[in-house]
Amino acid sequence: MKLKKVTSLCGKSKCYRLFDKIDSTGEITQWLGDGYAIYPLNGLPILDEESLCAVFDISEKQRENISVRRAAMPESVNTDDTDPAERVLKDDDFSIIYGGTELQPLKTRNGIMLIQRKYLAPLEDVLDMVQLYERVTPDGQSYIAAKTGLLIAAVIFPYNVVNEKFVTRLEEIARECRRVLDAPPRVRPLERDDTQGNLFES
Numbered sequence: 310m311k312l313k314k315v316t317s318l319c320g321k322s323k324c325y326r327l328f329d330k331i332d333s334t335g336e337i338t339q340w341l342g343d344g345y346a347i348y349p350l351n352g353l354p355i356l357d358e359e360s361l362c363a364v365f366d367i368s369e370k371q372r373e374n375i376s377v378r379r380a381a382m383p384e385s386v387n388t389d390d391t392d393p394a395e396r397v398l399k400d401d402d403f404s405i406i407y408g409g410t411e412l413q414p415l416k417t418r419n420g421i422m423l424i425q426r427k428y429l430a431p432l433e434d435v436l437d438m439v440q441l442y443e444r445v446t447p448d449g450q451s452y453i454a455a456k457t458g459l460l461i462a463a464v465i466f467p468y469n470v471v472n473e474k475f476v477t478r479l480e481e482i483a484r485e486c487r488r489v490l491d492a493p494p495r496v497r498p499l500e501r502d503d504t505q506g507n508l509f510e511s
Contacts, residue, residue: 310348310462314431316365319343323375327361330382340388346428346465349388385446387454390461395442395454407475412468417443417451422467424453432462 319325322343330338337355340347350356356364358377367375382388398415404426405412411426422443432439435457442454455463 310351311431311434312348312350314433315341315348318346318427318431320375325361325367325375325377327356327358327377327379328382329355329379330388338388340382340464342464344466345425345468346463347388348431348463349461385448385450386452386464387444388461388464390456390459392442392444392454395444398441398443398453400441405479407470407478410468410470412470415441415443415453418445419449419451421471422451422453423470424465425468428463428465429455432457435462 319342322345324343326342326344326347328340328342328347330340332338339350339353339356341350341361342348353364354360356379358379361367361377361379362372367377396418398417403414405414405423412423413426415422415424429436429439432455438457439455439462440457442456443451444454445451452467453465454461455465
């Protein structure tokens with residue numbers, strides 16, 4: 310995992326959220342994110358708000374414009390490496406850019422969920438090993454656990470963008486795509502030999 314990518318995401322959103330996960334032995338594992346995704350801070354000392362700013366070179370002036378908070382990990386979020394109820398999700402390598410944000414649709418037991426692709430950026434060094442799993446909170450809300458092999462590498466929460474305007478736009482695009490698919494074959498593009506210069510030159 311690329312920690313600089315994590316802090317970059319936090320910096321752009323001006324929101325640093327530090328969570329303490331305490332296991333049955335009392336050992337603390339800390340996670341950092343911006344609220345839409347969190348990542349484990351392996352190999353670092355236990356941080357608080359002040360030491361987090363020192364470790365990540367956040368100046369006093371910069372801190373005036375950001376939010377830094379530390380809290381216990383919500384009990385509804387399972388950050389363990391395994392979850393008996395988790396379900397592997399199929400990655401269709403399909404994304405949508407909407408409002409300047411690249412979104413990846415995932416089919417979960419609660420229907421389509423959208424996550425922001427940028428939250429996979431900290432895992433780009435191991436992206437070929439990443440598998441996404443659906444996990445569900447006790448009240449039935451789905452979220453995503455990104456795992457590399459058997460180890461959890463990130464937790465990503467859904468991006469709530471589905472509204473009437475969004476659905477209408479997708480339906481319009483789907484109709485136009487169907488129109489193109491069902492239309493008579495069109496003339497194939499002219500082929501050219503790039504070694505011969507411009508196709509239309511004499």
